[in-house]
Amino acid sequence: MSALEAGLTAAHAEVKAEIARTDTKTSLLLAFIGAVLAGVWTAARDVRLPVTASVAGRLGVLLLVVAAGLLLRAVRPRISGAAVAGFPLWATLTADEILARLAHDERGQDIVNLSRIAVAKYRTLRRAVDLVCAGGMLLITAAAFTIGGAA
Template identity: 65%
Template sequence: MIAREQNLTAAHAEVKAEIARTDTKTGLLLAFIGAVLAGAWTVAKDVPLNAVSLAVGGAGMTLLIVAAGLLLRSVRPNTKGRHGFPLWATLTAEEITAALSENTLSADIAGLSRLAVVKFAGLRRAVDLTCAGGALLIVAALIAAGGAA
């Protein structure tokens, strides 16, 4: 019985660590996207651009903005009270004691695992959109440089 509880505790810690890693990666990617958007805007406003480079660059910027939206959605706090702090904030002291006396670790692992998968899928989509948006910005810069020559 002790081994089972240790395994559940280890699995719970692993899922929580994966959520934390995903949130950290999300924060880093958001900062990167913000820097790319700011840099692209700064360059684009000072360089004469033709219609094609504007269209391609605009599409790239749009993809980066959509990626940032996905990232923000994946780190949006869950305040529905199903797991963790929001749940405790809705209970009385007696209800918290009663809830903690039950062994609900496996249910918590399942719920957190589903949350981790959703966060990971959002991060994955955002990375794909960031790559596509970056590629379009590079193409727009090449088109602008070729048109200027």
């Protein structure tokens, strides 16, 4: 195997692994958000909160819901529109067209396409993490106002 072939194979595997990592991180964050929202619902549903705690808590919950929406967007399959690579492209081809394409090494373009997908997923994941942090701080603030208001 030439150095170019080895490099293409390694880069292709790396990009596919990064996409898998974003999906794993997204799943964990969605589970975390679900647990936090369930905990907030359980803790706050029968409690009369001070106005400041209520406002901070509602904003925190809103940010967590928006973060969950971003995370769902990050894992939503992108299989419609112009299929440029992988199985979405293969689904539009005949068996002979697939064999003709596979006769040429198109890993370079596939790496570009997959890298763009991975970067978009990471950007969305980063935005969601920022919102989770901000929402968490607002929920902590709401708890502090509630504890301070109860004293």
